[in-house]
Amino acid sequence: MLKRPLATRAAVWVLVVIVAAVALAPWFGLRDPAEPNLGMRFSSPSPAFWLGTDHLGRDTLSRLLDGGRFSLSIAAVATVLTGLVGTAIGVLSARRGGWVDEFFTRTNDVLLALPEMVIALFIVAAAGPGTHSLLLALTVTGWTPFARLARTLTYEISGQGFLKAARVVGCSPQFIIFRHILPHLSGPLIGQATLRFGQLLISVGALSYLGLGVQPPQSDWGAMLAAAQPHAERAPLAILVPGLAIFIVALCVTLIGQRITELAGNRAITAPRTKEAHA
Amino acid sequence: MIAFLAKRTVALVATVLLASFAVFLIPYATPGDPARKIIRSRVAGDAIDESAISSLTTELGLHDPLFVQFHRWLGRFLSGDMGLSYSSQTPVVEQVLPALGITLTLVVAALGVAVLVSLILGITSGLHEGRRTDRVITTVTQALIAIPEYWLAPMLVLIFAVKLTLLPSAGWVSGASLVLPVAVLAARPSSYFTSAVRSGMIEALDAEHVTAARSRGLSYPRTIMRHVIPNGLLPLATLLAVWFAGLLGGSVIVEVIFSIPGMGRLLYDAVLNNDIPVAQGSVVLVVALAVAITTMADLVHRTLNPLLGDNRA
DSSP, X not given: XXXXXXXXXXXXXXXXXXXXXXXXXXXXXXXXXXXXOGGGTTOOOOSSSTTOBOTTOOBXXXXXXXXXXXXXXXXXXXXXXXXXXXXXXXXHHHHHOHHHHHHHHHHHHXXXXXXXXXXXXXXXXXXXXXXXXXXXXXXXXXXXXXXHHHHHHHHHHHTSHHHHHHHHHTOOHHHIIIIIIHHHHHHHHHHHHHHHHHHHHHHHHHHHHTTSSSOTTSOOHHHHHHHHGGGTTTOHHHHHHHHHHHHHHHHHHHHHHXXXXXXXXXXXXXXXXXXXXXX | OHHHHHHHHHHHHHHHHHHHHHHHTHHHHSXXXXXXXXXXXXXXXXXXXXXXXXXXXXXXXXXXXXXXXXXXXXXXXXXXXXXXXXXXXXXXHHHHHHHHHHHHHHHHHHHHHHHHHHHHHHHHHHHTTTSHHHHHHHHHXXXXXXXXXXHHHHHHIIIIIIISOOSOSSOSSSTHHHHHHXXXXXXXXXXXXXXXXXXXXXXXXXXXXXXXXXXXXXXXHHHIIIIIHHHHTHHHHHHHHHHHHHHHHHHHXXXXXXXXXXXXXXXXXXXXXXXXXXXXXXXXXXXXXHHHHHHHHHHHHHHHOTTSOGGGO
């Protein structure tokens, strides 16, 4: 089964290797990823070009590592942004209740019903293509799972004794949120963030593939795929490799995220509740 | 139930109105002179001189307050007048409706395939919980979630269209051109549906009425058919609606890759070419459709689960 710790450990190592390779690529002394070499178009893998070259004779390996920097970092920033916005909204909804809660729950329902890609296209249409509108589009559509999770968990622990005690003792709402609520949410939220990272990585690639995200001369895995597609028959590696990279990272991250969610579910949420039941 | 229906209808109308307003604002919010952009969507012909612009601005009421203009725009929109496309100079509605039909075919076919696949895999896997069959099915379906469509599609094209020449690589001509796009579009929902059916089955197998049925002497296959499967499928109803909306968006990339003249491609081309009227028409239609389907699914869900109190409305 995928959830076995062994698979998780393997996933962590694969991820570490990929991230390290992408981060350290500039020191590997690889070819310039943007440098065309028309004499070497469509080369097969060789000692000089480990993964062959694409339709412009560019080195697929250096393009892969260079593109990974954009893909991974944009997905990471998007994960952090959606996580922060979503958690803030979720905790606020649960603590305030009333119209605040009603408003955000409705917005959540609406966003759930709207096709993500259509909203993203709409935002890009209004703000123009590029990294900024890419992040904006991903944040506008992506905060809802975090908000739902944070809201439910905050509600769940809000009825517990230690929160009542904190309030009776005179703790401020800010203190209660930062010292008592957020630490309880951190485990499940980190699990959720890990899972979301995989999906966001795919979405970043999708928008870049459509030419709406990272703009040339910069390139990420999605844009790389799009550039290689017309020449898929002659340079299949140039299209196989970036997609495989997205797939492997997304898969590893999903495995890790599931494991974190499992562990967090057992420790952070269940443990206090059972204690409560025994008291 | 009446209160729930009323609340949902209000929410539906409000959402579509809000989305339309956002869409209506595009010519005002994007760089350039809004009057010029609106005139281009109302009057055919490229060369319009300054004096024509100022007279048309008055004639079309572009000096009126924004809400008055929105009201007028919405009225025209609802009566089927969505303006003229910038690029083709033909009415937007004539492009949008056929495209919508194509996209709906694609989405419904993909959902159908996904349901079929998930029924087979989910039921099998649920009945063999923890055994090898279950492990294999679970592993494969979970891996499917991590596959990007824009990678799966070119790979399938490379294998089935280029190497094996079994299927067309793009276009929208025959039934065969449906196969690859539908397969790509169905991959991700199949994975989510399968795990929903699987856990639904496992939960239903555990239920007391199943034990009761077995102890009354009902045979195993009959118990499964009559008591386990119907209950195990409940989660699928809600997921279907969510994925209907999701696939309307997901079809953008599939339609672009396979050059299918559907809604997603229309919207994508409109965004790339700055064809504001086409973008407006397609966004409003897709949003209205998605919200309507979700609302309908909520109603169905509540009819199937009368136990849900009105407080959850």
